[in-house]
Amino acid sequence: MKNKNFYAVIMAGGVGSRFWPVSTQEFPKQFHDMLGKGQSLIQRTFSRINDLVPSENILIATNEKYEDLVLDQIPKASKNQLLLEPEMRNTAPCILYAALKIYDQNPDAVILVAPSDHWIDDEAEFSRNIETSFEACSQQDILMTLGIQPNSPNTGYGYIQFETSEDEIKKVKNFTEKPNLETAEKFLASGDYLWNAGIFVWSAKSIVKAFEKSLPDMLNLFNASETYNTNKEASFIKSNYENAENISIDFGIMERASNVHVLPVDFGWNDLGTWGSLYNKLEKDASKNATVGSETIFRDAQGNMVRTQSGKRVVIQGLNDYIVVEKEDVLLICPKKDEQDIKQIVADVKDTFGSDFV
Amino acid sequence: MKNKNFYAVIMAGGVGSRFWPVSTQEFPKQFHDMLGKGQSLIQRTFSRINDLVPSENILIATNEKYEDLVLDQIPKASKNQLLLEPEMRNTAPCILYAALKIYDQNPDAVILVAPSDHWIDDEAEFSRNIETSFEACSQQDILMTLGIQPNSPNTGYGYIQFETSEDEIKKVKNFTEKPNLETAEKFLASGDYLWNAGIFVWSAKSIVKAFEKSLPDMLNLFNASETYNTNKEASFIKSNYENAENISIDFGIMERASNVHVLPVDFGWNDLGTWGSLYNKLEKDASKNATVGSETIFRDAQGNMVRTQSGKRVVIQGLNDYIVVEKEDVLLICPKKDEQDIKQIVADVKDTFGSDFV
Numbered sequence: 001m002k003n004k005n006f007y008a009v010i011m012a013g014g015v016g017s018r019f020w021p022v023s024t025q026e027f028p029k030q031f032h033d034m035l036g037k038g039q040s041l042i043q044r045t046f047s048r049i050n051d052l053v054p055s056e057n058i059l060i061a062t063n064e065k066y067e068d069l070v071l072d073q074i075p076k077a078s079k080n081q082l083l084l085e086p087e088m089r090n091t092a093p094c095i096l097y098a099a100l101k102i103y104d105q106n107p108d109a110v111i112l113v114a115p116s117d118h119w120i121d122d123e124a125e126f127s128r129n130i131e132t133s134f135e136a137c138s139q140q141d142i143l144m145t146l147g148i149q150p151n152s153p154n155t156g157y158g159y160i161q162f163e164t165s166e167d168e169i170k171k172v173k174n175f176t177e178k179p180n181l182e183t184a185e186k187f188l189a190s191g192d193y194l195w196n197a198g199i200f201v202w203s204a205k206s207i208v209k210a211f212e213k214s215l216p217d218m219l220n221l222f223n224a225s226e227t228y229n230t231n232k233e234a235s236f237i238k239s240n241y242e243n244a245e246n247i248s249i250d251f252g253i254m255e256r257a258s259n260v261h262v263l264p265v266d267f268g269w270n271d272l273g274t275w276g277s278l279y280n281k282l283e284k285d286a287s288k289n290a291t292v293g294s295e296t297i298f299r300d301a302q303g304n305m306v307r308t309q310s311g312k313r314v315v316i317q318g319l320n321d322y323i324v325v326e327k328e329d330v331l332l333i334c335p336k337k338d339e340q341d342i343k344q345i346v347a348d349v350k351d352t353f354g355s356d357f358v
Numbered sequence: 359m360k361n362k363n364f365y366a367v368i369m370a371g372g373v374g375s376r377f378w379p380v381s382t383q384e385f386p387k388q389f390h391d392m393l394g395k396g397q398s399l400i401q402r403t404f405s406r407i408n409d410l411v412p413s414e415n416i417l418i419a420t421n422e423k424y425e426d427l428v429l430d431q432i433p434k435a436s437k438n439q440l441l442l443e444p445e446m447r448n449t450a451p452c453i454l455y456a457a458l459k460i461y462d463q464n465p466d467a468v469i470l471v472a473p474s475d476h477w478i479d480d481e482a483e484f485s486r487n488i489e490t491s492f493e494a495c496s497q498q499d500i501l502m503t504l505g506i507q508p509n510s511p512n513t514g515y516g517y518i519q520f521e522t523s524e525d526e527i528k529k530v531k532n533f534t535e536k537p538n539l540e541t542a543e544k545f546l547a548s549g550d551y552l553w554n555a556g557i558f559v560w561s562a563k564s565i566v567k568a569f570e571k572s573l574p575d576m577l578n579l580f581n582a583s584e585t586y587n588t589n590k591e592a593s594f595i596k597s598n599y600e601n602a603e604n605i606s607i608d609f610g611i612m613e614r615a616s617n618v619h620v621l622p623v624d625f626g627w628n629d630l631g632t633w634g635s636l637y638n639k640l641e642k643d644a645s646k647n648a649t650v651g652s653e654t655i656f657r658d659a660q661g662n663m664v665r666t667q668s669g670k671r672v673v674i675q676g677l678n679d680y681i682v683v684e685k686e687d688v689l690l691i692c693p694k695k696d697e698q699d700i701k702q703i704v705a706d707v708k709d710t711f712g713s714d715f716v
């Protein structure tokens with residue numbers, strides 16, 4: 001029996017523009033089967049969480065324009081499990097909305113907050129880590145985050161410094177946004193820094209209390225009795241959401257709170273943040289070429305990442321370390337090393353071809 | 359009024375495998391709009407010839423499997439204008455078949471034989487040249503070929519040496535198959551060599567006489583009274599065609615005849631023999647990129663040739679001098695300098711993906 005106090009919020013509002021042309025405004029990354037596994041990332045996330053959390057306790061936060069996509073892809077989710085954001089805001093408003101809605105259902109709830117578009121290799125280990133965190137948060141008034149054991153001085157992630165102790169769950173000393181390479185190398189060498197993966201656990205009570213302390217205006221905005229889980233909820237959110245401050249949970253709550261703890265984890269995490277990180281997760285042939293969707297003949301070609309419409313036959317000759325992505329209306333060919341240019345490419349595409357293509 | 363003695367045979371039996379993946383067994387090059395002009399190459403060839411030759415006098419020689427394609431693309435051609443080859447043979451059998459069929463219709467016919475898949479810039483000049491040739495062949499028992507003024511020591515073409523004279527039409531001294539570079543350079547410098555474009559003009563009488571002299575067995579095979587232009591023709595060809603010698607008109611007739619003449623011409627000819635020669639004919643942007651079918655953003659990319667399904671949006675970054683060709687089921691990316699490898703690529707594709715893809 002899954003614990004009826006266990007809840008989760010899947011964060012599915014992003015657009016993932018660095019995965020253009022696959023990821024678009026109309027059909028973002030989390031709704032795609034980025035790794036060719038037969039499930040979209042959000043489907044995989046839902047089923048991973050559903051190992052531990054009853055399906056009716058899993059809420060999905062997304063922009064209102066993705067409502068149909070979510071209901072289509074997650075048949076186990078009913079409309080009342082959707083947190084539909086009428087406006088693009090950062091993570092804090094959406095997490096508060098979720099917390100109040102869940103608190104209204106079950107004041108004893110403990111809540112996992114997790115991105116919809118990450119990859120986790122060891123799902124059993126993930127479940128164990130979340131269960132450990134749920135238990136801790138059931139008993140103590142703490143805000144927890146999961147910290148990934150870093151294996152490189154990656155400058156694209158935030159870092160969490162913890163206080164060394166014998167305990168499995170460590171007290172957090174410090175958050176650092178994306179550091180420069182020198183700093184990241186120091187962090188890695190020190191042994192007491194972890195990557196911030198945006199995976200949080202807390203009780204409904206504790207997170208509401210944290211908002212009361214650190215973002216009281218936001219709590220006032222969203223605090224409404226006899227509204228959540230009634231037919232007043234949708235119109236209440238529609239009227240008030242746009243007035244919420246555009247702030248992240250990290251900056252608005254975590255960095256200001258004194259009761260933040262971290263569980264160091266190592267379950268094979270990949271944020272699939274860029275085509276390069278996706279390439280790293282894909283199976284490769286002897287020449288280090290990776291393909292999704294297509295059948296490809298590589299001739300004198302190495303280190304490429306090819307993703308096309310299903311069943312497309314591709315021949316690549318004399319090309320090394322490129323991203324080749326094709327779908328119905330678009331084809332992209334770009335060196336892997338230029339993956340950070342994709343945001344600029346998307347801007348060019350919008351200017352040149354129009355917003356239908358981004 | 360077009361001259362009712364003027365006839366033409368458009369040679370449309372080839373497959374053009376160096377233009378894979380656009381050109382395939384099922385849908386060869388000549389049926390494609392290779393240059394994005396709004397007409398396929400054979401359509402353009404037909405209309406160019408039709409300036410001078412009555413449409414009912416234009417015959418089209420092709421493999422029987424392309425019958426529907428030809429009738430579809432050339433609505434002015436009736437079924438009796440099609441010379442359907444039941445087997446792949448070289449050019450001599452097909453030209454003899456055409457000559458006998460035309461002779462049966464009009465013993466005074468003069469005939470232009472021309473490939474279906476070449477490009478000619480100056481169509482008015484082409485018409486003038488053909489008219490000059492028709493007139494000469496109406497009056498004299500000669501075999502004529504059109505010789506292209508060479509502008510480079512191209513080793514991919516055959517060369518025609520002519521006897522210098524004041525006459526517009528020169529007597530041919532010699533044919534040379536694809537020479538090496540050194541020889542080609544000598545030919546170019548000498549001023550009395552022309553490229554053999556496979557464009558011929560002769561009277562029906564003269565070409566039949568030439569077969570009688572040089573390929574008498576073939577003439578015996580095809581010579582049949584009260585067969586051509588009757589309902590016996592199709593079954594006669596079906597039974598006999600496979601027994602014809604597999605030989606080219608150049609080798610079988612032209613190189614053996616003593617009455618061969620050439621008209622030097624300069625009408626902007628391109629055999630569109632490879633992706634590279636196609637690239638040369640296409641309009642290019644300031645970075646020497648050429649596109650057909652697609653709308654392409656080039657970023658730090660030069661000298662590429664991009665051809666896709668109509669309306670596809672393409673982004674190419676950091677790529678120089680490649681061929682990028684996409685159609686429904688296939689994508690090819692290959693350096694322009696490797697265009698001669700495409701025949702090998704086609705063989706690989708056939709082995710790996712099956713004959714449906716070539």
